[in-house]
Amino acid sequence: MAKVQKVSIQEAVSQIKDGDMLTFSGFTIWRRPMAAIYEMIRQGKKDLHLVEVNGGTHSDLLIGAGCVKIWESCWIGHELFGKIGGNLSRKAENGEVVIEDYSHVQILYRMAAGALGIPYMPTYASLGTDMLNPEYDHLGKLGLRDGSNPKIPKKKYEIAKDPFYGSELVHIPACNPDWCIAFVQMVGEEGTVRVEGQLYSDEEAIKASDNVIIVAEQVVTEDYIRREPSKNLIAPHQIDYIVELPWGAHPTGCFGCYETDGAFLSNFFSSTRTQEGLDAWVDEWVFGVKDFNEYLSKVGFERLETIRANPALGYSTKVKRGKR
Amino acid sequence: MANHEYAKQGEFKPIDLLAVAAAREVNDQDVVFAGTGLPMLAIMVAQLTTAPNACCIYEAGSVDGKPISLPSSVGDPRCIYQASIASGLSDVFGQLQRGVVDLAFLGGAEVDKYGNVNTTAMGKYGIVPEKRLTGSGGNSDINGLAKKTVFIMVQEKRRFKERVDYITSPGWKIPKWPSGEMVHKKEVYNNAYRGGPEAVITNMGVFRFDENGEMYLDTVHPGYTPEDVKESCSFDLNISRVSGETLPPTYKEIELLYNTIDPEGIFLP
Numbered sequence: 001m002a003k004v005q006k007v008s009i010q011e012a013v014s015q016i017k018d019g020d021m022l023t024f025s026g027f028t029i030w031r032r033p034m035a036a037i038y039e040m041i042r043q044g045k046k047d048l049h050l051v052e053v054n055g056g057t058h059s060d061l062l063i064g065a066g067c068v069k070i071w072e073s074c075w076i077g078h079e080l081f082g083k084i085g086g087n088l089s090r091k092a093e094n095g096e097v098v099i100e101d102y103s104h105v106q107i108l109y110r111m112a113a114g115a116l117g118i119p120y121m122p123t124y125a126s127l128g129t130d131m132l133n134p135e136y137d138h139l140g141k142l143g144l145r146d147g148s149n150p151k152i153p154k155k156k157y158e159i160a161k162d163p164f165y166g167s168e169l170v171h172i173p174a175c176n177p178d179w180c181i182a183f184v185q186m187v188g189e190e191g192t193v194r195v196e197g198q199l200y201s202d203e204e205a206i207k208a209s210d211n212v213i214i215v216a217e218q219v220v221t222e223d224y225i226r227r228e229p230s231k232n233l234i235a236p237h238q239i240d241y242i243v244e245l246p247w248g249a250h251p252t253g254c255f256g257c258y259e260t261d262g263a264f265l266s267n268f269f270s271s272t273r274t275q276e277g278l279d280a281w282v283d284e285w286v287f288g289v290k291d292f293n294e295y296l297s298k299v300g301f302e303r304l305e306t307i308r309a310n311p312a313l314g315y316s317t318k319v320k321r322g323k324r
Numbered sequence: 325m326a327n328h329e330y331a332k333q334g335e336f337k338p339i340d341l342l343a344v345a346a347a348r349e350v351n352d353q354d355v356v357f358a359g360t361g362l363p364m365l366a367i368m369v370a371q372l373t374t375a376p377n378a379c380c381i382y383e384a385g386s387v388d389g390k391p392i393s394l395p396s397s398v399g400d401p402r403c404i405y406q407a408s409i410a411s412g413l414s415d416v417f418g419q420l421q422r423g424v425v426d427l428a429f430l431g432g433a434e435v436d437k438y439g440n441v442n443t444t445a446m447g448k449y450g451i452v453p454e455k456r457l458t459g460s461g462g463n464s465d466i467n468g469l470a471k472k473t474v475f476i477m478v479q480e481k482r483r484f485k486e487r488v489d490y491i492t493s494p495g496w497k498i499p500k501w502p503s504g505e506m507v508h509k510k511e512v513y514n515n516a517y518r519g520g521p522e523a524v525i526t527n528m529g530v531f532r533f534d535e536n537g538e539m540y541l542d543t544v545h546p547g548y549t550p551e552d553v554k555e556s557c558s559f560d561l562n563i564s565r566v567s568g569e570t571l572p573p574t575y576k577e578i579e580l581l582y583n584t585i586d587p588e589g590i591f592l593p
Contacts, residue, residue, distance in 0.1 A: 027384045027399035027413075053413065054461065075461035079360060079397040080590070089456040098451060101444060104383070104462040105417045112414060124421060124516035125465040128498030128509060130444070130491045138451045159501060167515035197401055198385035199412035255401045262396070313393075314401035321396060322588030 004191035004239050009248075009292060012213045012241045013039040016179055018046040019069075021151045023111065023175075023209060024058060025182030026252065027200040029079050029260050032058035033183040033215050035248035035292040041065045042286055049151065051175050053108050053201040057252055057265055060085040063097055064278040065286070070139070072100040072175075074107050081262050082269025087278055100138050100156070101131050106172050108201055113174035114208030122162060122169040132157060132170065151176070180209035183249045184233075185256055187216040188225035191236030197255025197314060203233055212239045217257050219244040247296055247304060259307040259316040264299075330572045333546050338527045339592060340581055341545055342476055343369055344573040345525045346429060349474045350375045354426040357381050357416075357466050360397045361591050362476045363429030368394075368585045369577055381419065383462045385412040394586050417462070420469050423518055428470040430463050432477055434488045437539045437559045439495030439521030441467065441475060442488035449490050460492045467493040468513065472522040479526035484557040496520050496537025508537065529553045530570055538562065543570040 013036055016022070026032040037058045040048075047069040050059055055076030062068055064087030076085030091097040102110065105125035113121040130136055137156040139145055145154050153173035161168050182202055186194040193214055195202055206212050219242060225232060251268070253260035272278040289295045296304065310317050339362070346366035350356060352375040358367045359382075367380045379388045382398035389407035396402075404410040419425065432441035443463055447454030467473045477483065491498065500507050510517045524531040524539065529550075532542045540562035541553055550563040573581075586592045 028397060030384070030397075030399035055459075073459065075459040077458045079399075084456075084458045092453055092456045095452040099453070099456070101459060103460045103464040104413065105421070105465040108413050108417060124469060124513060125417075126460070126468055126494070127516075128468070128491070128494040128500065128512040129460075129464045130449075130499075131460065131464065132501040133491075133499070133504070134502060136449060141451060165515060168512075197404060198399060198410050200384055200399065201413045203412065204414060253399075253401070255404075260396070260400075309401070313405065315393070317393075320588075322586070322590035323593065324587065324589030 004236050004242055006189065006219065006242050006244070009035055009039050009215065009243050009245055012036070012243050013043055015211070015241070016040065016045060019049065020178040021049040021051060022179045022181065023050070023052050023177040023205045024180065025184065025200070025202045025205060026056065027198070028054055028056040028075070028077065029081070029252045029265060031183050031200070031249050031254050032056055032252040033181040033248065034058055034250060034252055035245050036181045036213065036215055037062050038286050038292065038295065040067055041282060051107070051110070051177055053111060053205065054104065055085055055088065057268065060087045061268070063088045063091055064272055065282050068097055070098045070100065072102065072107070074102055074104045078265045078269050081265035086269060086273050090275065098138050098142065101136065102172070103129070103131055106131065106170065108204065109172045110175040111201060111204040111208045113172065114176040115204045118174060120171045120173050122171050124169055127170060132159070151178070175208060177209045179211050179213065180205045181213045181215065182206055183215045183254065185217050185254065186225065187214050187219055187242050188222040188236070189219055190222045191239035191242055192222060192225045192232050193234035193239065194225060194231055195233045199233065206234050207238060213241045213243065214239055215243045215245050215248045217246055217248065217254060245292060248292065250296070250299065256309055256311070256314045258304070258309050259319050261303070261307055262321065328574050328576055330574055331578055333572070336573050336578055337593065340573050340578055341570065342525055342527060343581060344577050345530055345570055346474055346476055347373070349523060350378050350427060353377045355379045355381065355424055357383065357420065357425050357428035357470060359383070359429060359431065362431070364395060365581060365585055365591060366429055366476070369580060372580050372584065373577065381416050381425070383413065383416055385416055386410055387416065394588065394590055396590055417465060420466060421516070423469070425470040426472065428466045428473045430467060430473055430475050430493065432463065432475055432493065433457055434483050434485055435475060435477060435524055436485050436488045436495065438497040438537050439524070439533055439539065440488050440491045440498065441493035441495070442490045444490040444492045446489055464493040467521065469516060469518070471519040473520065474522055475524045477524060477526050479528040479553070479556050481556050481558050484559065486559040494520070496533055528556060534562070540565045542567055545570045546572055
């Protein structure tokens with residue numbers, strides 16, 4: 001088994017090639033590998049193909065910055081802090097990004113089938129919806145299902161009778177992204193991964209992917225993380241690179257470490273409703289700092305301290321969240 | 325002081341009535357799938373009043389949490405405080421597909437008379453969409469596979485349509501692909517058919533579905549007439565079965581909403 005390499009975020013991200021297929025850890029605005037997103041934009045990645053169980057601030061930013069060509073998923077937005085993924089909407093409406101829609105379960109099962117090493121997964125989910133309308137098979141319509149790209153299945157889905165009980169189901173093709181970039185709380189120095197709180201779809205995303213970059217709040221000794229193996233999610237042989245980068249999910253949240261930075265997300269949402277706004281935001285927050293540490297200095301100690309989680313609860317008790 | 329009397333008009337906000345009307349759809353011991361926002365308020369009102377044994381599942385992976393601070397989304401760490409398990413999508417959507425979810429609360433941008441809901445795009449859809457929305461999320465899976473679903477929506481003429489621009493979430497009459505022929509949901513879901521949209525609750529009324537799967541007005545909220553509601557609907561709404569006025573929230577429910585459930589004012593004004 002190849003040894004896991006501990007690298008910088010710059011080195012890890014430099015392994016990703018233009019046109020590669022990517023997926024991520026987390027859920028909407030939680031535990032997203034934001035530091036890696038900033039670095040991908042800095043390195044000028046192009047034509048990326050995102051396949052994710054759901055989108056969020058990370059993918060809306062990457063799309064807005066012009067790094068993405070295809071987005072296959074089911075949802076994008078910033079939850080309470082921005083109802084839609086405004087950058088994806090704009091890019092799609094301008095014909096600059098292609099969307100392929102699946103439902104939450106369907107896209108999850110694409111990843112789960114990939115993780116299990118099987119070609120497809122049957123499900124009842126989302127039968128009778130326009131996600132199955134052949135008119136909206138966008139990759140097919142663009143001629144991208146001709147088999148020339150092994151990462152794009154020849155069909156969006158197939159409706160077929162199960163051979164055992166005679167019910168009709170949707171068969172959803174497996175997905176094996178070139179890369180999963182996951183942000184987690186803890187990783188051992190040899191690559192054992194521990195995720196705390198809700199697991200979202202991290203296990204499927206990591207196991208389905210050909211190459212995995214783990215960006216962690218903390219790297220600990222293998223001896224320490226192996227004292228309680230039942231708390232761990234992924235073994236080292238399924239990991240390629242580890243990067244230690246505290247606060248690396250900011251402005252998204254991370255269970256037990258910090259709260260979502262809601263004010264930051266609201267500001268991102270409202271100031272990036274136009275391409276000019278997005279470009280200015282990227283100039284300030286991505287190109288305007290030399291690396292993630294400088295970004296954190298710009299965010300500021302006080303702000304980070306306010307969102308820091310209380311260890312007894314897993315979230316911050318100091319952050320002002322509502323209107324009262 | 326808090327009591328069980330119904331509040332009078334002017335003493336509650338439309339959003340209070342929405343949350344409370346939704347809460348009344350929960351039976352004790354129901355397994356409930358709820359999303360971010362109003363659905364969270366509704367399940368918590370139900371658990372604190374008539375349905376203390378209802379179990380709440382959030383789609384990011386928390387089961388039966390007892391949050392002491394209102395989660396701002398389903399992925400929030402607050403969801404798993406005192407939860408029985410913190411798992412992931414695979415587990416909770418597996419439970420949904422397995423048929424254990426009794427009731428789900430959902431939202432949408434558009435709804436049609438069969439309860440088909442759109443959260444994907446407005447206007448013409450295609451490789452270059454006219455107006456892209458947020459996408460399906462779990463809406464379609466949950467509406468397809470829970471025993472009952474309840475939609476909480478804003479009442480507007482352009483949102484209550486004869487036919488939604490994109491069927492994100494399956495109602496009672498849906499297309500059977502690949503042909504696209506519109507048939508009853510039962511025919512499409514066959515062995516996994518277990519129900520569908522039970523009610524749509526808006527700021528003007530509560531709608532239900534008849535034997536043919538068509539929407540009708542069940543109750544109107546205080547301050548509106550059935551005709552007002554019909555006016556705010558693009559299709560010819562059936563108002564012949566109206567059973568009366570929607571019950572207002574009680575003083576106790578209002579107090580729970582503002583003082584216990586959402587004291588920070590995250591979703592409530």
